[in-house]
Amino acid sequence: MSTGRKYLLRDVAPYGGDRTTVLLADGVVAAIGPEVSDDDATVIDGRGLVLLPGLVDLHTHLREPGREDAETIRTGTRAAALGGFTAVHAMANTTPTQDTAGVVEQVWRLGRDAGWVDVHPVGAVTVGLEGERLAELGAMAESRAQVRVFSDDGKCVHDPVLMRRALEYVKAFDGVVAQHAQEPRLTENAQMHEGVVSAELGLAGWPAVAEEAIIARDVLLAEHVGSRLHVCHLSTAGSVEIIRWAKSRGIDVTAEVTPHHLILTDELARGYDPTFKVNPPLRTQRDVEAVRAGLADGTIDIVATDHAPHTREDKDCEWAAAAFGMTGLETALSVVQETMVDTGRMTWTDVARVLSEAPARIGRVSDHGRPIAVGEPANLVLVDPAARRVINPEEQATKSGNSPFRGRDLSGCIVATFLRGRATVLDGTSCDEDVVVRW
Amino acid sequence: MSSALPSPEASADATVVLGGPEIARALTRIAHEILERNKGGADVVLLGIPTRGLPLARRLAARLVAVEPTLDPAALVGSIDVTMYRDDLAQHPTRTIGETHLPGAGIDGKVVVLVDDVLFSGRTIRAALDAISDLGRPRAVQLAALVDRGHRELPIRADFVGKNLPTSTTERVRVLLEETDERDAVLIEGTR
Amino acid sequence: MKHLLSTGSLSHKQAVRILDTAGQMAATQAREIKKLPTLRGRTVVNLFFEDSTRTRISFETAAKRLSADVINFSAKGSSVSKGESLKDTALTLQAMGADAVVIRHHASGAPHTLAHSGWTHGAVINAGDGTHQHPTQALLDAFTLRRHLSGPGDVTGRDLAGLRVAIVGDVLHSRVARSNVQLLHTLGADVTLVAPPTLLPVGVDAWPAAVSYHLDEVIDTKPDAIMMLRVQRERMSSAGGGFFPSPLEYTRGYGLDARRLAAMPEHAIVLHPGPMNRGLEISADAADSPRAVIVEQVANGVAVRMAVLYLLLAGSEGTQDETRHDQTNDQPNDQTTKNETKVDA
Numbered sequence: 001m002s003t004g005r006k007y008l009l010r011d012v013a014p015y016g017g018d019r020t021t022v023l024l025a026d027g028v029v030a031a032i033g034p035e036v037s038d039d040d041a042t043v044i045d046g047r048g049l050v051l052l053p054g055l056v057d058l059h060t061h062l063r064e065p066g067r068e069d070a071e072t073i074r075t076g077t078r079a080a081a082l083g084g085f086t087a088v089h090a091m092a093n094t095t096p097t098q099d100t101a102g103v104v105e106q107v108w109r110l111g112r113d114a115g116w117v118d119v120h121p122v123g124a125v126t127v128g129l130e131g132e133r134l135a136e137l138g139a140m141a142e143s144r145a146q147v148r149v150f151s152d153d154g155k156c157v158h159d160p161v162l163m164r165r166a167l168e169y170v171k172a173f174d175g176v177v178a179q180h181a182q183e184p185r186l187t188e189n190a191q192m193h194e195g196v197v198s199a200e201l202g203l204a205g206w207p208a209v210a211e212e213a214i215i216a217r218d219v220l221l222a223e224h225v226g227s228r229l230h231v232c233h234l235s236t237a238g239s240v241e242i243i244r245w246a247k248s249r250g251i252d253v254t255a256e257v258t259p260h261h262l263i264l265t266d267e268l269a270r271g272y273d274p275t276f277k278v279n280p281p282l283r284t285q286r287d288v289e290a291v292r293a294g295l296a297d298g299t300i301d302i303v304a305t306d307h308a309p310h311t312r313e314d315k316d317c318e319w320a321a322a323a324f325g326m327t328g329l330e331t332a333l334s335v336v337q338e339t340m341v342d343t344g345r346m347t348w349t350d351v352a353r354v355l356s357e358a359p360a361r362i363g364r365v366s367d368h369g370r371p372i373a374v375g376e377p378a379n380l381v382l383v384d385p386a387a388r389r390v391i392n393p394e395e396q397a398t399k400s401g402n403s404p405f406r407g408r409d410l411s412g413c414i415v416a417t418f419l420r421g422r423a424t425v426l427d428g429t430s431c432d433e434d435v436v437v438r439w
Numbered sequence: 440m441s442s443a444l445p446s447p448e449a450s451a452d453a454t455v456v457l458g459g460p461e462i463a464r465a466l467t468r469i470a471h472e473i474l475e476r477n478k479g480g481a482d483v484v485l486l487g488i489p490t491r492g493l494p495l496a497r498r499l500a501a502r503l504v505a506v507e508p509t510l511d512p513a514a515l516v517g518s519i520d521v522t523m524y525r526d527d528l529a530q531h532p533t534r535t536i537g538e539t540h541l542p543g544a545g546i547d548g549k550v551v552v553l554v555d556d557v558l559f560s561g562r563t564i565r566a567a568l569d570a571i572s573d574l575g576r577p578r579a580v581q582l583a584a585l586v587d588r589g590h591r592e593l594p595i596r597a598d599f600v601g602k603n604l605p606t607s608t609t610e611r612v613r614v615l616l617e618e619t620d621e622r623d624a625v626l627i628e629g630t631r
Numbered sequence: 632m633k634h635l636l637s638t639g640s641l642s643h644k645q646a647v648r649i650l651d652t653a654g655q656m657a658a659t660q661a662r663e664i665k666k667l668p669t670l671r672g673r674t675v676v677n678l679f680f681e682d683s684t685r686t687r688i689s690f691e692t693a694a695k696r697l698s699a700d701v702i703n704f705s706a707k708g709s710s711v712s713k714g715e716s717l718k719d720t721a722l723t724l725q726a727m728g729a730d731a732v733v734i735r736h737h738a739s740g741a742p743h744t745l746a747h748s749g750w751t752h753g754a755v756i757n758a759g760d761g762t763h764q765h766p767t768q769a770l771l772d773a774f775t776l777r778r779h780l781s782g783p784g785d786v787t788g789r790d791l792a793g794l795r796v797a798i799v800g801d802v803l804h805s806r807v808a809r810s811n812v813q814l815l816h817t818l819g820a821d822v823t824l825v826a827p828p829t830l831l832p833v834g835v836d837a838w839p840a841a842v843s844y845h846l847d848e849v850i851d852t853k854p855d856a857i858m859m860l861r862v863q864r865e866r867m868s869s870a871g872g873g874f875f876p877s878p879l880e881y882t883r884g885y886g887l888d889a890r891r892l893a894a895m896p897e898h899a900i901v902l903h904p905g906p907m908n909r910g911l912e913i914s915a916d917a918a919d920s921p922r923a924v925i926v927e928q929v930a931n932g933v934a935v936r937m938a939v940l941y942l943l944l945a946g947s948e949g950t951q952d953e954t955r956h957d958q959t960n961d962q963p964n965d966q967t968t969k970n971e972t973k974v975d976a
Contacts, residue, residue: 191739199834200639202739202763202809207833271747272740318717320738320761520655523669523697523941533946535648536655538787573664 006030007423008038012046012382014372016348022051024378027421032374044426048386049415052352054086054379055333056359056368058149058178058256059232059304061325062088062119064110065103066095071309071399073107076329077116079307079397081424083329084381084414085117087360087368092124093154099124099135101143108145116424120363123147125166125177129155134166141173148364151178153232154279156214158184163218167227174364176254178230179218181239182280186210191320193266193281201269203319206281208236215239219246219253228252230362233306235261235280237290244299254362256304257291259328259335260404264288268404274315274322275402278308295354296345302359305332309400326404330396334410337385342411378421387413397430453613457602457625462585465601466495469583470502472599477550480510482578484546486519488555488567489537493518494618495585496554517541519553519574524566539570546575552599556614558584561595586625588612634746634755635939637764638814643790646817650774651787652938653931660696660934670699673944676729678720679758680706680736685905686758689929690733690767693936699944702727717741721750729753731944739763754943762804768904769810771935772858773818775928779900780855792819797849798840799825799885800860800912803832803874807904808860812840825849827884829874830866846885850894857895858902859887862912878911889916900924 006025013019014032023031023038031038057080063071073090080088090107092098098107104121111119123140127133129152140147150170157163157179166177187210192198194205215231219242222229231243234255243255260278265285268276276282294300308325315322336355340346346354352369360369370376390409393401417425424431457465474480480503487496493516500515520537528534553567564582571580583599588606602625606612610629617623632645641649659667675694677687687703694701706720717736724732731754734742739761746755759765773791781789796815802808802824815822816839823841824831835842843849850857862885864878865871875881882888887901901913901923909915917923 194833196834196837199832199837200809202761202806204762205833272743316718318736318738318741318744320740321717523659523667528669528945529947531947533942536652536941538655539658569668573667574662 005422006038006041007418007421008036008041008043009046009051009382010043012049012051014051015352016050016385019047021046022372024380024418024421028378029372029374029376029380032372044382044416046382048384050348050383050385051372052084052348052381052383053356053369053372054381054417054419055084055355056363056365057085057088057305057307057329057332058230058302058359058363059153059258060088060090060307060329061093061309062090062107063309064094065106069399070311070314073110073119074114074116075397075399076307076309077111077114077119078430079327079329081116081417081419082397082414082430083331084333084383084417085329086379086381086417086419086424087118087120087365088329089120089122089149089363091153092122092151093129097124097128098122099127099129099140101136101139101145104140104145104147105143108143115419116430117419118365118368120149120365121145121147122153122178123150125150125152125157126162131155131157131159131162134162134169137166137169137175138173141170141175148173148175149178149230149362150175151180151232153178153180156180156182156184158182158214160217160221164221164225167222167229168225171227176228176230176362178232179214180232181211181214181218181234183210183213186213190281192269192277193283195266195284197266197269201272203269206279208238208283208287211236211280212238212242215242219243219251222253223249223251226252228254231255233258233261233280233304234300235283235287235291237287240290240294240299243294247299254301254358255294255299256302256359257295257300258306259303259332260326261291262288262295262303262339263335264404269319272319274317274319275326275404275406277319277322277324278306278326279324292339292345295340296350301354302362303332303336303354304359305329307398308402309398310402311400315402326402327393327396327398327400328403329398331391331403331405331410333383333414334412335405337412338410341385378418380418381414382416384413384415385411387411389413453626453628455624456604456627457586459623462601462623462625465585466498467502469599469601470499470506473499473552473581473583474503474506476581476598480507480515482548482550483515483552484517484542484549484577485515485552485554486517486541486546486567486571488553488563489518489520490619491556491614491616492554494616495556499552499554499583514542514544517546519567519570521563521566521570524569526562526566539574541574546571546577549577550579550581551577552581552583554583556585556616557612558582558587558597558600559590559612561591561593564595565593585614586612632943634742635766635943636742636746636755636757638766638769638810638817639764641766641814641817643817646770646773646814647788647790649770649935649938649942650777652942653770653774653935654787656937656941657931657934660930665696666698667696668698669941670694670697670944673699673730674702674728675699675731675733675940675944676702676704676724676727676753677758678704678706678724678732678734680717680734680741681759683735683759685929686735689932690756690758690936692933693940696933697937697940699730699940702729717745718748718750721745721748725751725753731756731940733758735759737761756939756943759806761806762809763806764810765806765904766810766814767932767936767939768807769814770939771928771932772811772902772904773814774931774935775902775924776815776820776856776900778931779924780898790818791815794820794856795823795852795854796820796856796858797823797825797854798858798860799846799887801830801862801866801874802826802835802860803830804863804866805860811858812838816840823849823854825885827875827881846891847894850891853896854899855896856900856902857887859907859913861904861906861908864908864911882911886912886914887917888914892917892920892922895922902928905929
């Protein structure tokens with residue numbers, strides 16, 4: 001898996017620590033040390049740059065098959081590489097649904113052909129995300145896609161018996177159910193977080209309890225059947241409390257938060273701009289503070305983007321008619337840096353944990369999220385934390401323009417991304433030619 | 440709404456062209472001319488155009504009653520706001536609509552004397568004529584102005600004028616009245 | 632003020648000015664000739680995505696009384712339903728040269744989206760959006776309250792300071808309630824919302840209003856006015872949300888009947904935005920009593936909408952907070968100074 005090209009990352013700071021030089025060759029980290037050099041290698045001046053393991057997203061919507069007008073596996077994974085990712089988990093709510101071995105293998109193969117990142121398809125828990133009967137989880141696990149994460153994301157597995165069966169069933173192949181926690185009856189027609197702002201705007205509310213009630217039920221179910229559970233994009237202070245309590249009881253639960261829930265609040269709905277319409281909805285400042293605290297103290301294990309591209313037609317309309325979701329692959333690391341690192345709440349080592357090591361472990365992706373050490377696969381990202389940029393969705397690689405950070409000045413830039421020693425991004429731009437040559 | 444009125448303080452370059460006594464004399468003369476022209480005040484209705492036409496109309500009414508004590512001053516005076524009939528609304532910030540109030544007997548068959556402070560382009564009077572035609576059918580409409588400063592843009596002429604005041608278009612003519620401005624004066628401001 | 636989207640954005644001064652202007656408009660409507668030439672040549676589009684004959688007719692009457700051209704565009708029955716359609720419809724209206732768009736939409740915020748999208752350059756007037764706002768309804772309610780309750784004599788320039796108003800019924804789904812709470816608060820009134828807890832939104836505690844679950848207790852406090860909100864019978868069914876057990880129980884707790892009417896102070900008035908559900912939120916006795924000003928509200932609606940159209944459309948753009956009274960000057964058009972304190976007739 002080598003491009004033949006070697007890279008010498010001179011004077012980089014692994015995990016933001018002491019400066020050293022790292023040689024990438026033959027797809028692996030070949031040497032580390034201040035004196036390392038190689039005359040044949042392409043040299044990258046790494047002064048001021050932080051070297052991290054390549055980021056792993058446990059929650060990406062690539063939209064293919066079905067909604068190629070919003071995103072394709074090629075455009076979405078290129079966006080991922082530009083965001084510093086080397087692996088993404090492609091959510092199951094495609095058309096057709098990723099609920100059979102055939103569909104997940106197709107997604108996996110399209111991802112491999114694109115070559116920007118490793119694409120790990122997520123399998124649907126239930127057939128067609130209908131919440132009525134289990135999909136063939138075993139067949140997807142045994143397919144070439146090696147599915148380990150199962151989710152009906154976008155919909156909640158709300159039937160408690162079905163949820164129990166899924167939690168139990170995936171133990172056979174070390175899988176995990178990633179739950180989109182949303183009590184459906186409490187959120188009928190819901191448009192935004194239920195609270196002061198929704199009351200004023202006259203938009204139907206999505207109460208915090210609709211998320212928390214499902215999480216509470218699921219952690220108890222996971223405890224009862226001895227399974228592991230992953231909670232997608234938790235968004236409320238109450239959810240953080242429940243996860244903290246569950247972990248204190250020794251329940252095998254992991255939790256994720258999205259970048260946008262770390263920084264944005266429901267106040268943004270006041271302009272009725274559907275860019276800020278997302279599920280789960282943007283919550284209050286108190287919730288933002290709680291998820292930041294939860295991420296810092298390890299209650300929340302990972303940050304996952306919930307990158308949800310939508311076409312202009314699905315967003316250029318009145319709020320109630322618009323689709324839920326916002327893009328995030330190309331801004332995720334910046335938001336984490338700005339909210340957690342720049343504020344002193346987390347180190348770059350912590351960032352590596354929540355954006356690479358832990359998501360790889362939860363998704364059972366063995367060759368990502370590895371230590372930066374000699375002999376390890378060269379899946380790496382080089383970050384310039386001092387750089388700043390103004391977000392312009394039209395300049396992004398994702399096909400869709402629904403970034404909530406349009407016009408916003410964010411800290412941190414991805415300088416380079418390496419997938420098994422091959423540069424997918426160099427100087428902050430994607431290496432399109434290399435990809436073409438390679439595949 | 441007196442707080443919204445312009446300051447009664449004249450600017451530094453203002454020239455007083457009429458003082459209180461001259462204004463009083465001019466109104467008295469106009470009152471006599473109105474009675475003369477209409478052979479008494481029996482059918483006359485004085486309609487003041489807000490803001491300053493209205494106090495002028497009231498002063499004229501008092502003078503008519505002084506000459507003909509049988510007249511009822513309340514039945515003599517009304518106000519007619521022309522804002523909604525103006526042809527230049529779109530060229531200005533939105534104007535506040537003033538009050539229109541007719542004497543109880545209305546204006547049908549009456550002689551309406553429109554009263555305004557300054558006659559300039561004639562557009563206000565044009566608007567007032569339209570407004571009157573929506574309010575009734577007077578036997579005749581006449582116009583009284585305290586000051587005629589010229590520069591007409593329409594074929595309109597005053598029947599009764601307090602003072603003809605030749606001006607340039609860059610000048611501003613300001614009428615101050617005790618009822619609205621705490622003193623009586625006519626000023627010219629601005630460069631000539 | 633370029634648009635009228637919400638009463639929340641109206642200052643005290645702006646609100647009083649609208650009511651004062653409406654007062655002058657109302658005076659013209661008592662005349663034999665009701666039509667004024669004020670908005671001649673302007674085009675007002677009534678864009679109704681949701682049926683509301685009475686609101687549409689009220690706006691249409693107001694625009695026609697001011698001599699504007701009126702185009703009625705009803706989305707109902709045509710192929711447009713949602714999404715891109717609002718945009719395309721707006722672009723079409725823009726191409727037709729709409730100076731103002733009066734929009735009624737089932738989605739909260741649709742007028743806001745229209746006003747800020749760049750799809751139309753005209754003034755946007757919210758004629759009711761989802762469960763968000765219905766500002767002209769609140770203005771006509773305030774106008775009616777002021778006329779009856781702010782004391783004798785000329786009411787021009789007055790607000791509603793010190794008046795106590797109870798708003799009763801389905802606050803949760805009511806754009807009328809939201810608009811009124813904000814406007815009446817701005818005008819100095821004390822508002823109490825009365826509803827079963829299921830029909831109050833979470834977050835209502837942040838509103839500038841008191842909340843009670845008991846109509847009889849509120850009536851005992853002798854309010855100056857009581858405003859009944861329409862309650863849809865469907866709300867009691869499980870599919871409709873199951874907000875109350877039965878119409879009968881609702882009426883017992885929150886309906887305005889002869890007994891409650893008799894308990895109100897003598898000067899107090901009864902308002903209802905219509906259409907009424909007689910026998911549900913209001914009994915025939917209450918609806919037809921001399922203290923009910925419900926029919927007058929309809930007439931005042933035309934005057935208030937004339938005032939809003941006048942204030943948004945008559946003057947030059949962007950400078951419309953002029954409050955001067957002395958604007959009768961006979962100033963030639965070629966003199967385009969911004970002065971306006973001018974008196975040089």
